[in-house]
Amino acid sequence: MQSNYFLSQLLFASYIYDQPEGTPHYLDREGYEATRRRLDKLVVVPKPLEDFLPETKGIDAFFLSNVFDWMSPPLRTRMCELVVGAAGKGARILHRNMLSANALPRFFTERFVRNDDLSADVMDLERSMMYRRISVGDLS
Ligand SMILES: C[S@@+](CC[C@H](N)C(=O)[O-])C[C@H]1O[C@@H](n2cnc3c(N)ncnc32)[C@H](O)[C@@H]1O
Numbered sequence: 001m002q003s004n005y006f007l008s009q010l011l012f013a014s015y016i017y018d019q020p021e022g023t024p025h026y027l028d029r030e031g032y033e034a035t036r037r038r039l040d041k042l043v044v045v046p047k048p049l050e051d052f053l054p055e056t057k058g059i060d061a062f063f064l065s066n067v068f069d070w071m072s073p074p075l076r077t078r079m080c081e082l083v084v085g086a087a088g089k090g091a092r093i094l095h096r097n098m099l100s101a102n103a104l105p106r107f108f109t110e111r112f113v114r115n116d117d118l119s120a121d122v123m124d125l126e127r128s129m130m131y132r133r134i135s136v137g138d139l140s
Helices: 005-012 029-037 049-055 073-086 116-125
Strands: 059-065 087-097 112-114 133-139
Touching (some): 049 073, 073 087
Parallel strands (some): 059 087
Antiparallel strands (some): 087 133, 112 133
């Protein structure tokens, strides 16, 4: 419990602030300062991905955690097309599944080179105990 801030938040609606691993990194002293210093790099775009991605190019990294799970198959396919279209060369993609791990379309999986070691490392960091699969890799 002391090293699982997700669990303490889930059970007690609170992080454990006096433990080294008791909060997400962005809330510990060092992480909070680093986050504040870099805030100017953050841009919040209040749009669905279907609207944002077509007008965007050269994205280096995508973090799609528990996003594909909720999409219909046609929208999942469309999202993969849009991700490929907006990705920069060698873009890194993380996608994480909680409820389901539906297959992604072939045109996408043929270009997505999953890094099994890195995916396993990231899965080891997962503390919510709710995610069944995390894939990290690069787009060829
Ligand atoms: C179940 S939540 C997951 C939240 C968080 N990423 C996580 O892993 O805990 C799914 C998220 O995907 C976003 N999402 C789903 N479809 C989307 C779409 N078409 N465009 C933009 N965001 C979408 C939802 O707004 C929501 O924030």
